[in-house]
Amino acid sequence: MPGKVVEINEQEKWAIIECFGIQNKVYTPLIEEDIVLGDYLMVHAGYAIGKIDIEEAHNLSLLKKHPKNLENPLHSWRYAGHIPQ
Amino acid sequence: MEVCGTHTTVIAKSGIKNLLTNYLELRSGPGCPVCVTDQSDIDRIIELARMPNTIIASFGDMVRVPGTYSSLELERARGAHVKIFYSPHEAVTFAGKYSDMKIIFLGVGFETTAPAIALSIAEAEQQRIKNYSVLSVHKLVPPVMKALLNDPELHIDGFILPGHVCTITGRKAFDFIASKYNIPAVIAGFEPADILQAIYLLLQQMVDEKAETINGYTRLVHEDGNIKAKEIIGKYFEPIDAYWRGFGLIPESGLKLKTVYSDYDADERFPVKVPESLPPEGCSCGEVLRGKLTPGECPLFASICTPSEPVGPCMVSTEGACAAYYNYSD
Ligand code: SF4
Numbered sequence A: 001m002p003g004k005v006v007e008i009n010e011q012e013k014w015a016i017i018e019c020f021g022i023q024n025k026v027y028t029p030l031i032e033e034d035i036v037l038g039d040y041l042m043v044h045a046g047y048a049i050g051k052i053d054i055e056e057a058h059n060l061s062l063l064k065k066h067p068k069n070l071e072n073p074l075h076s077w078r079y080a081g082h083i084p085q
Numbered sequence B: 001m002e003v004c005g006t007h008t009t010v011i012a013k014s015g016i017k018n019l020l021t022n023y024l025e026l027r028s029g030p031g032c033p034v035c036v037t038d039q040s041d042i043d044r045i046i047e048l049a050r051m052p053n054t055i056i057a058s059f060g061d062m063v064r065v066p067g068t069y070s071s072l073e074l075e076r077a078r079g080a081h082v083k084i085f086y087s088p089h090e091a092v093t094f095a096g097k098y099s100d101m102k103i104i105f106l107g108v109g110f111e112t113t114a115p116a117i118a119l120s121i122a123e124a125e126q127q128r129i130k131n132y133s134v135l136s137v138h139k140l141v142p143p144v145m146k147a148l149l150n151d152p153e154l155h156i157d158g159f160i161l162p163g164h165v166c167t168i169t170g171r172k173a174f175d176f177i178a179s180k181y182n183i184p185a186v187i188a189g190f191e192p193a194d195i196l197q198a199i200y201l202l203l204q205q206m207v208d209e210k211a212e213t214i215n216g217y218t219r220l221v222h223e224d225g226n227i228k229a230k231e232i233i234g235k236y237f238e239p240i241d242a243y244w245r246g247f248g249l250i251p252e253s254g255l256k257l258k259t260v261y262s263d264y265d266a267d268e269r270f271p272v273k274v275p276e277s278l279p280p281e282g283c284s285c286g287e288v289l290r291g292k293l294t295p296g297e298c299p300l301f302a303s304i305c306t307p308s309e310p311v312g313p314c315m316v317s318t319e320g321a322c323a324a325y326y327n328y329s330d
Helices: A061-065 A067-071 B005-013 B016-020 B039-049 B060-064 B072-077 B088-097 B114-126 B141-149 B163-169 B171-179 B192-207 B227-236 B259-264 B285-289 B321-328
Strands: A002-009 A014-019 A022-027 A040-044 A047-051 B054-058 B081-084 B102-107 B132-136 B159-162 B185-188 B213-215 B237-244 B248-257
Touching (some): A002 A022, A047 B114, A047 B163, B005 B192, B005 B321, B039 B132, B072 B081, B088 B102, B088 B114, B114 B132, B114 B227, B141 B163, B141 B171, B141 B248, B159 B171, B171 B185, B227 B237
Parallel strands (some): B159 B185
Antiparallel strands (some): A002 A014, A040 A047
């Protein structure tokens, strides 16, 4: 489940993430990169396992990169997932 | 073949499966951790639940899985303590509060779950909590992929790889599918559009007569995965040969706690006697997990076996192929 970071405790290695209006405390020792407010984390079993690249999340970039997709209807498919603007 | 139970559910729920019925066949594989847990491990868990002063701590789906003679649900009705936790971290905190009870966390899952379990042991160590232990029946995905690829009866044209497992392992861990077996593979996220993208990229590779392991989940998966998570897995666990439901013994496909952590290893601390394990009569979960049968081809599907009266784990787990087909197919 991905969620947006709304509170961070760097020392104790946890963050509060919000998903569909519900807030959850998740542990962050597995995340190497810096975490800032507004980041999106993917969580599994109470631990963040990765930071979501928001640029990539807003479109299925692989499809767009593919030249053949210019004639393909899938080309216009935008990411319609859980990540709010 | 999709090798993730969540993909199976998304494929069924979104209508992709029905949409593509006449064009291509999507088979689900060994991607549900509860479903691939061997019957003997389910029976071992039930024996552990029968020990006095014991609380079995688990993620939800394990509770209803039938073993040979009982299930955790039945044991709970008979007085055993079974508690569901969202995270192993919560179970450690709970163990700290109930020091007169043995808390055994069921380490069921793939590469994605193992770091969380390893960190819970680190926490128990740090807080000197002695009554917390883990029964590790973790499974590793690359070895089961090799088992599928080496099966002469299976002819799989391409693989949709599990996005969250790959978040930990990295894309490169699955390069062998294309480089050694010449089968296309695409790592996919969990939106219907991710699945469609993966199918498109697989078909494109087939048309172009080439095979690559492509990362279609670049917003989360990197070439080498999550290095910290891999380090913590390596610190606490070592690979062992493990039994999988439907596959038998697969070399180096499980994770056991290293000997230095045997104080936290429920298998070492509580050696229970497990009666002979037999899979549920008539259940085809083994074939479904190997992609040899679709759930609908099991004679018990939707008649004797339903989500409210499940015969096998594939109908119990929310990620199980039989439950997904039952709940969402026409
Ligand atoms: S339908 Fe039930 S009995 Fe048949 S394979 Fe699925 S879980 Fe097993």
